[in-house]
């Protein structure tokens with residue numbers, strides 16, 4: 001690499017030279033750790049380090065005041081060996097191509113870990129959606145969908161919600177793709193409103209999956225949920241649902257943090273009230289039934305279960321040294337950097353990694369896609385039971401792998417998933 005090219009800059013091919021400590025850098029080191037466990041399939045290992053396809057698009061829209069704004073959008077299909085690409089769309093001012101690459105790669109691993117017939121993809125637009133009016137947001141979504149329309153589709157790549165995107169945005173995406181392709185294609189996105197081919201249980205599926213894997217992990221390490229203390233970072237779709245389900249199981253949610261601040265309540269928060277407050281006020285900070293504290297103090301809170309469910313890179317080495325929990329449940333994608341992983345392992349803190357812990361969302365997205373194709377819809381009970389069964393089965397299989405090789409749950413999840421991905425790669429053969 002020439003000296004004046006910064007790692008991660010567009011001209012330096014960021015997949016070869018990641019920004020140190022970035023999500024893509026984290027992902028590459030996770031792949032390196034699994035290589036020794038892949039046997040002869042390791043010869044295909046480089047496949048995992050190279051996204052199959054990355055599209056960068058300009059998203060110009062007219063703002064309400066008549067001016068024109070341009071936003072940068074991405075869609076990355078990391079690997080399609082096992083099926084169509086699957087992965088959310090994030091609207092956030094810090095989104096970069098490199099971040100979307102990492103998120104798409106984690107989708108490849110996640111889908112294979114729960115044995116869904118999908119590859120991995122992800123999309124994003126570099127935008128602060130809170131600064132847009134609803135009409136501007138709709139124009140942004142529709143233009144972005146049109147621009148990535150050349151590579152998405154019900155049989156090729158199926159987007160879903162992620163940070164700052166929701167069912168309404170999925171409805172606009174489905175409508176735009178359908179208009180451009182001349183036929184209603186409900187299966188092009190998941191996480192849609194129920195009456196547009198959405199699935200019951202989808203909204204809560206990721207949080208429910210975090211709870212199910214957490215419940216199983218707690219049982220295995222002898223942690224009683226009835227007396228467990230829980231701390232949650234991120235109180236959006238994933239964090240608030242996981243917290244709610246732990247509270248319903250008898251646990252006490254004693255600390256919560258979101259982008260507005262951190263709150264502690266030793267008695268445990270009244271979850272329905274806190275959730276209603278966060279929804280109506282746009283954040284938790286001014287909720288009266290808790291004590292405000294400094295954001296950094298969140299990482300010292302005495303809790304049995306810690307759930308990072310906000311953004312990646314939150315559990316740094318310094319914070320990992322202060323974690324006061326027995327179990328970390330990764331609701332977010334990539335919340336723990338590799339050095340923090342090592343520190344937590346040395347300190348005897350069990351980490352249930354993102355690539356299995358938060359796979360409940362994509363699992364019910366898969367159910368939604370299947371239901372859309374058959375135009376036959378299941379009850380919420382059926383969905384929750386199937387979700388529970390798939391998540392528990394996948395976690396058991398991973399746990400066996402971890403015991404067999406005496407490796408972390410993360411490396412075991414990668415071993416199970418990468419074996420499936422690279423087996424598909426080998427069986428398909430290299431074209432031409």
Ligand SMILES: NC(=O)c1ccc[n+]([C@@H]2O[C@H](COP(=O)([O-])OP(=O)(O)OC[C@H]3O[C@@H](n4cnc5c(N)ncnc54)[C@H](O)[C@@H]3O)[C@@H](O)[C@H]2O)c1
Pocket residue numbers: 161162163164165206233234235236237238239257258259260309310311312331332333358359361362
């Ligand atoms: N929604 C899904 O189905 C799904 C599925 C799998 C993984 N995930 C991952 O879970 C994480 C959260 O996604 P979500 O859908 O709940 O998003 P969301 O937009 O609903 O919520 C995000 C939450 O994080 C908080 N947050 C943002 N920046 C923060 C900061 N610097 N410090 C503390 N809190 C902060 C926000 O206040 C909000 O409460 C992301 O990593 C996402 O990729 C989501």
